[in-house]
Amino acid sequence: MRYKQIEDKIIMDAMDSFEIEQILECGQCFRFRKLAPNDYVIVAWGKVLRILQTKDEIIFYPTSPEEFENLWSSYFDLDKDYDIIKQHLAEKDIHLAEAVQFAPGIRILRQEPWECLISFIISQNKQIPHIKQVVENISRMFGRYICNFEGYDYYAFPTVEELSVAKEEDIRACKAGFRAPYIMDACQKIKNKEVELEKLVYLPYEEAKKELLKIKGVGSKIADCVLLFGIGHEEAFPIDVWVKRIMEYFYFDKDTNSNEIQAFAKDYFGNLAGISQQYLFYYARQLRLGK
DNA sequence: GCCCAGGCACTCA
DNA sequence: TGAGTGCCTGGG
Numbered sequence: 001m002r003y004k005q006i007e008d009k010i011i012m013d014a015m016d017s018f019e020i021e022q023i024l025e026c027g028q029c030f031r032f033r034k035l036a037p038n039d040y041v042i043v044a045w046g047k048v049l050r051i052l053q054t055k056d057e058i059i060f061y062p063t064s065p066e067e068f069e070n071l072w073s074s075y076f077d078l079d080k081d082y083d084i085i086k087q088h089l090a091e092k093d094i095h096l097a098e099a100v101q102f103a104p105g106i107r108i109l110r111q112e113p114w115e116c117l118i119s120f121i122i123s124q125n126k127q128i129p130h131i132k133q134v135v136e137n138i139s140r141m142f143g144r145y146i147c148n149f150e151g152y153d154y155y156a157f158p159t160v161e162e163l164s165v166a167k168e169e170d171i172r173a174c175k176a177g178f179r180a181p182y183i184m185d186a187c188q189k190i191k192n193k194e195v196e197l198e199k200l201v202y203l204p205y206e207e208a209k210k211e212l213l214k215i216k217g218v219g220s221k222i223a224d225c226v227l228l229f230g231i232g233h234e235e236a237f238p239i240d241v242w243v244k245r246i247m248e249y250f251y252f253d254k255d256t257n258s259n260e261i262q263a264f265a266k267d268y269f270g271n272l273a274g275i276s277q278q279y280l281f282y283y284a285r286q287l288r289l290g291k
Numbered sequence: 292g293c294c295c296a297g298g299c300a301c302t303c304a
Numbered sequence: 305t306g307a308g309t310g311c312c313t314g315g316g
Contacts, residue, residue, distance in 0.1 A: 027297060120297095121299095123298080124296095124311095125297090125298060125299085125312080125313090126297080126314090127296050129314085129315080130296085131297085133314090134313095175312075175313060176312075176313095177311070178299095178311045178313095179299095180312090216300080217298085217299060217300080218298095219299050219300085220298090225297090240297040241296085241297060242297060243297085281297080
């Protein structure tokens with residue numbers, strides 16, 4: 001990957017497989033602020049980063065070459081060749097070709113597993129702006145203050161220890177509603193090592209999923225999101241209402257239960273299931289398919 | 292005001 | 305096993 005450094009900025013040549021808007025707005029992460037089109041601030045791994053994309057360049061700041069190589073490069077999955085993946089999918093069938101064409105700049109972020117888990121527990125029965133709001137509230141209430149960047153205060157997502165001191169009413173006060181006890185349960189099971197997030201990367205996908213399902217409020221969809229966006233299990237295929245709609249529309253032509261779709265995806269997409277899901281999801285949602 | 296959203300747990304047949 | 309229903313909350 002080629003980049004240059006100017007003061008606290010890292011500047012990368014624009015590429016077909018990097019569109020910051022598509023990456024952030026495709027539903028995989030919730031800690032970003034849109035300042036303007038193609039101009040965002042994100043909070044991840046306890047750091048604040050602005051990403052400004054122009055026609056020719058992608059500018060990241062404030063950061064350093066060391067931090068960029070050690071953190072942001074892996075966060076944005078920059079070592080993976082998405083062009084090959086897209087080409088492979090486009091050759092599979094006309095639907096995938098369409099979906100890939102529609103949002104060629106999507107990438108799968110490597111997020112913190114713990115933050116990912118709590119964020120997706122919050123996500124049930126909520127729309128993205130609400131999810132962002134609750135995650136922000138929790139970070140402000142329990143997380144470490146990071147800095148004031150360009151006039152706005154940023155807080156890290158709380159650690160397991162930091163969030164474990166929370167009482168149910170505190171979490172409810174963050175507008176988490178009926179999910180508050182689920183979050184409490186996640187804190188407890190992670191803290192007492194009933195579920196060990198850092199070990200999930202070494203387990204086969206199916207076993208890792210079984211571990212996550214021990215947590216209250218975590219079903220198949222949320223477990224798959226955590227495995228895909230936080231753990232890096234690329235065969236995970238989260239099926240939400242949008243993915244269900246578009247899969248039925250493309251491949252089944254009728255109402256189909258999620259287990260059947262899951263089995264089809266595993267067989268048809270294999271290790272590209274996760275990334276395929278992202279292209280399909282974005283496509284379905286932008287088209288407001290079935291609405 | 293009412294309806295529903297990027298699910299899950301719980302209940303009851 | 306499978307379908308039906310309630311759930312905090314805020315935006316449309």
